[in-house]
Amino acid sequence: MPVTVRTCGAARTVTGLSLLFETGKARFLVDCGMFQGPKTLKALNWEPFPYNPREIDAVLLTHAHIDHSGLLPKLVKQGFRGQIHATAPTVDLCAVMLPDSGHVQEMEVDHLNRRNRRRGGEAVEPIYTANDAVAAIRAFRAVPMDRWLTFDALPGLRARWWNAGHMLGSASIELEFTEGDAAPLRVLVSGDLGPDCAAFHRDPEGPETLDHVFLESTYGDEDKPCVGQAERRDRLATLVNEAVKPAGALLIPAFAVERTQEICWDLVALMQAGRIPQAPIFVDSPLAIRATEVFLEHAAALEDGRSVKRALRSPLLNFTETGEASRRIASVEGFHIIIAGSGMCDAGRIRHHLKRWLWSPEATVLLTGYQAEATLGRLLQEGRQEVRIQGDTIRVAAQIREIRDYSGHADAVELGAWLKARGTVTGGVFLVHGEEPAMEALAQRLTREGIARAGQVLMPSLDDSFTLARASMPAQREAPRRREDPATAGRPDWHNARAALLLGIEDAIERAPNAAAREALMAALREALEARRPR
Numbered sequence: 001m002p003v004t005v006r007t008c009g010a011a012r013t014v015t016g017l018s019l020l021f022e023t024g025k026a027r028f029l030v031d032c033g034m035f036q037g038p039k040t041l042k043a044l045n046w047e048p049f050p051y052n053p054r055e056i057d058a059v060l061l062t063h064a065h066i067d068h069s070g071l072l073p074k075l076v077k078q079g080f081r082g083q084i085h086a087t088a089p090t091v092d093l094c095a096v097m098l099p100d101s102g103h104v105q106e107m108e109v110d111h112l113n114r115r116n117r118r119r120g121g122e123a124v125e126p127i128y129t130a131n132d133a134v135a136a137i138r139a140f141r142a143v144p145m146d147r148w149l150t151f152d153a154l155p156g157l158r159a160r161w162w163n164a165g166h167m168l169g170s171a172s173i174e175l176e177f178t179e180g181d182a183a184p185l186r187v188l189v190s191g192d193l194g195p196d197c198a199a200f201h202r203d204p205e206g207p208e209t210l211d212h213v214f215l216e217s218t219y220g221d222e223d224k225p226c227v228g229q230a231e232r233r234d235r236l237a238t239l240v241n242e243a244v245k246p247a248g249a250l251l252i253p254a255f256a257v258e259r260t261q262e263i264c265w266d267l268v269a270l271m272q273a274g275r276i277p278q279a280p281i282f283v284d285s286p287l288a289i290r291a292t293e294v295f296l297e298h299a300a301a302l303e304d305g306r307s308v309k310r311a312l313r314s315p316l317l318n319f320t321e322t323g324e325a326s327r328r329i330a331s332v333e334g335f336h337i338i339i340a341g342s343g344m345c346d347a348g349r350i351r352h353h354l355k356r357w358l359w360s361p362e363a364t365v366l367l368t369g370y371q372a373e374a375t376l377g378r379l380l381q382e383g384r385q386e387v388r389i390q391g392d393t394i395r396v397a398a399q400i401r402e403i404r405d406y407s408g409h410a411d412a413v414e415l416g417a418w419l420k421a422r423g424t425v426t427g428g429v430f431l432v433h434g435e436e437p438a439m440e441a442l443a444q445r446l447t448r449e450g451i452a453r454a455g456q457v458l459m460p461s462l463d464d465s466f467t468l469a470r471a472s473m474p475a476q477r478e479a480p481r482r483r484e485d486p487a488t489a490g491r492p493d494w495h496n497a498r499a500a501l502l503l504g505i506e507d508a509i510e511r512a513p514n515a516a517a518r519e520a521l522m523a524a525l526r527e528a529l530e531a532r533r534p535r
Contacts, residue, residue, distance in 0.1 A: 003177050003185055003468045004477065005503045007460040009033050014372055015043065015067035017433050018196030019189060020051055023177060026154045028058045028082075030173055030189045030214075032072025034101070034127075036346070037513070038374040040484070040521040045071065045127050050463055055078035061086035063170035064093035064257065070101055073128040073136040080139070082153055087161055088142040091297045093257060095137050096290040100256075102130035104347060113200040145171065165194030165204040166408050167258040169300055174207050189214045192433065193410040193418055197226040197483045197511055200262060200302050204410070208423035211470050215419060216409070217434030218370060220442025226402060226412040232405040233266050235273075239366060239401055240267070244335050245509030248362035251398075253350045253377060255343035256288035259369055259406055261295050261312060263339060268311040282329050284320045284340040284349050292319075330356060331338050343369045345376035355389045363398035368406045373435065386507070393506055399481055412442055420451045426471040429457045 003023050008029075009016030016035035021028055035044045051228055053075050061084055062068055072084060072094075083493060086094070105126040113123045143149055150158045156178055161171035177185040186209070193204045193216060227235075243250040254260045260283060270276045283289060292312055299305035320326050326349055329338060341348040354376070357363035371377035379387055380400050387394055410418065419429065429452050431439045439459045446452040458474065460466070463482045466474035505525065512518040 003187075004465060005187075005468055005474075006050070006463060006465045006479065007430075007432065008463065009035065010067070011460050011462045011464065012434070012436050012439065013037070014370070014433055015041070016044065017062075017073075019070050019214065019432075020056075021175070021363050023156055025156050026053055026057045028060060028157075029056055029075075029521070031062055031068040031173075031191075032065050032071045032075050033068040036067055036344075037372040044483060047483055048076065049058055050483065052079070054081070056080050056082060057124040058082040058151055059084040060159055060173050060175075060341050061090060061094075062164065062173055062189065062437070063087075063167055063215070064090045065192070066097060066101055066254075067469045068191070069098065070096055071127070072139075073102060073133040076136040076139060077128050077132045079398075082139070083141045083151075084136075084139045085141050085143050085149075085151070085159075087145060087169040087171055089173075089294065089301060091142045091169075092294045092297065093169060094140060097132035097287060099130045100135040100287040100290070102126070102128050103115055103232055105516070106130065108347070139483065145459070148176075150398060160207070162207065163202055163205045164191045165201040166192040167194070168200070168301065168433060170194070170201075172204070172206050181490060183470060185212075185468060186210045187212045187214070187468065188422065190216050190418070191407065192216050193415065194408055195224075195226070195410050196414055197228055198260070198408070199229045199265075199304070200308070202303065204418055206418065206422055208421075210422055210425050212292075212427040212430065212468055212474065213419065213422065213425050214430045214432055215415065215442075217415065217431045217439045217442045218409045219407070219429070220415060220434050220445075222411045222438075223413050223442075224407065225490045227405045229266075232403075233270060234265075235403055236266055236407060237270050237275045239364075239403060240270070240337075243364035243366070243399070243401075244277055244279075246334050246335065247333075248360070248364070249353075249357055250335075250337045251353050251357055251363060251365045252337065252339045252368060253343050253345045253352065253354075253365070254288075254341065254368050256285045256341045256410060257291045259343060260285065260288040260339055260341075261292055261308070262406055263368065264292075264317055265308050267337065268314045268316050269307075271316055272314075277335070278316065280318055280332060280336040281316055282320055282332075282336065282338045283320045284326050284329060284338055284353070286321045287341060288339070289319045289321050290529035301460075303528055326352070329353070335508065343377070344371050345380065347457060351376070351389055353365055355392065355394060358387070358389075358394045358396050358398050361397045361399075365398050365400050365402070368404045370407070370409065382440060382527045388502065393502070398515075412445055415442060416445055416449060416451050419446065420449075425452070425456070427456075428466070428474040429470065430474075431457060431459050 006020040009018035017031045019030045049338045109126040160174040164170040164172045175187040299309045340350040443457040463479045465477040465479045
C-alpha cells in the first residue's frame with residue numbers, strides 16, 4: 001500500500017501548514033492552516049484547494065493557531081463531511097478562534113468592498129464567515145494525549161498525539177500505517193514545538209525510531225539562550241520602567257492565544273511585587289478575552305496553573321471587548337499599557353493604537369513574537385522611519401523595543417535536540433513551517449552535528465508530492481496541480497514596493513526646497529505616469 005504526502009502549506013513559509021496523506025484506502029489532512037503575511041501569500045487562501053474537499057476522509061489537527069487551523073471552515077464550507085480530531089483544549093480554543101477569524105474576514109472584506117465601490121472595482125466574498133466557522137466546529141472530536149487511536153474513516157492507520165510544549169493543547173502527531181503482516185510505516189509530524197524554558201508547558205515529547213519526520217523550522221537559524229521565568233520578568237520590568245512616561249503608553253502587539261495570557265501573568269506579578277508602577281492594563285482583543293476563559297477552564301493543564309488563574313482574574317486587568325470600549329482607551333490620561341492583536345501588527349485593533357501613537361516619542365511599542373517578512377511588525381523591527389497604516393503615512397517617533405523571551409517556538413539547538421531524541425530516522429526529514437534561510441541553516445546544522453545524514457533533509461516547495469516507504473528515502477512525484485510558489489509569494493511583494501514608493505514620493509515632495517521645485521517634481525511624475533498609460 002503506497003503512502004503519499006503532499007505539502008499543501010507552510011512549504012518554505014511560516015504559515016499555512018497542511019499535509020495531505022493518501023493511501024489506497026483513505027485521504028486525510030494533518031492541519032489545514034491559513035496563509036498569513038504579505039498580500040500575495042494571503043491570496044492563496046482564496047484559491048481552490050489543490051484537492052477535492054469532499055474526498056478528504058478526516059483531519060488530524062496539531063493545535064489551534066490559525067496558521068494550522070484557519071482554513072478548516074473553508075474546507076467544511078466546500079464539502080468536507082468528515083471529522084476533525086484534536087485535543088480537548090484545542091477543540092475549545094478553535095471554538096473561539098475560528099468564529100473570530102470568520103468575523104475578522106467579514107469586516108476586512110466589507111472595508112475592501114466599500115473601497116472597491118469608490119474605485120469602481122468588483123465586490124469580493126470572504127473566505128468564510130463566522131457562521132461558517134460555527135458550522136465547522138460541529139465536526140470537531142476531542143482526543144486524549146499519549147494514547148493510540150484508530151478511526152473508522154481511516155482504515156490501516158492509527159495515530160497518537162504527543163505533548164509539543166508550544167501552546168495549550170498543542171501536539172505532535174505520530175502516524176502508523178499498516179497493511180497485512182508487513183512492518184508498519186511510522187511518520188511523525190512535529191507541529192509547532194515549544195522551547196525548553198517555556199513557563200506554561202512541559203518540554204516537548206515524542207516517540208523514537210521513525211521512518212519519516214516532518215519538522216518545523218521557524219527559528220532554524222537561531223540559537224536563543226534559555227531564559228527562565230525570573231530572568232524574563234527581570235527583562236520585562238526593565239522595559240516597562242523605561243517606557244513609563246507621564247503622558248505615554250506602552251503598546252504590546254501580542255498573539256491573542258498564549259502570548260497575551262503569559263504577558264498578563266508577568267505584568268500583574270510585577271505590579272503586585274512593586275517592581276513596576278501600577279498602571280491600567282487594557283487587554284483590547286475580543287479573541288484574547290474569550291481565549292482567556294478557555295485558559296481558566298484548562299488551568300490545571302499548565303505548569304503553574306493556580307498562579308496563572310489568579311493573575312488572569314486580577315482587577316489590574318481591564319478587558320475591553322466592544323468596539324466602543326476599545327475607542328474609549330484613547331481618552332485615558334497618564335501612562336497605561338495596551339495589549340492587542342495581532343502579534344505581527346498586520347490586522348486587529350493594534351493597528352488603530354499604532355496609528356494613534358507611533359508618531360509620538362512618548363510611546364513605546366514592545367514586540368513580543370515572531371515577525372514574518374513584509375508584515376508591519378517586521379517593518380518596525382527593521383527600523384523603518386515611516387510606515388503606512390490604513391492608507392495613511394505615519395512617521396515613527398515611538399521607541400520600538402523587543403523582548404524575545406516569550407517565543408513559543410524552539411530554536412535551532414532545541415529543534416536538533418528534539419530530533420536527536422527521536423533516535424534513528426531511516427527515511428526523510430522534511431523541514432516545513434520556516435522561511436528559506438532558517439530551513440537551510442537548520443539543514444546544515446542537522447547534518448553537521450550528525451543528527452541527519454547528508455541528503456536526508458528535504459525542503460519541499462508548495463504542492464510537492466512524495467511517496468513514503470518504510471526505511472528508505474522518499475521518492476518525489478509530479479504534483480498534479482501547483483499554485484504560486486511561496487518561496488517568492490511569502491516575501492515582500494508589489495504591495496510592499498508600492499507602499500515604499502508612495503512613502504518616497506511624499507518624502508521627496510516635502511523635502512523640496514520651494515514650491516517651484518515641488519511642482520517640477522510632481523510634473524515629472526505625472527509625465528512618467530502618462531507615458532506608461534495604455535493607449
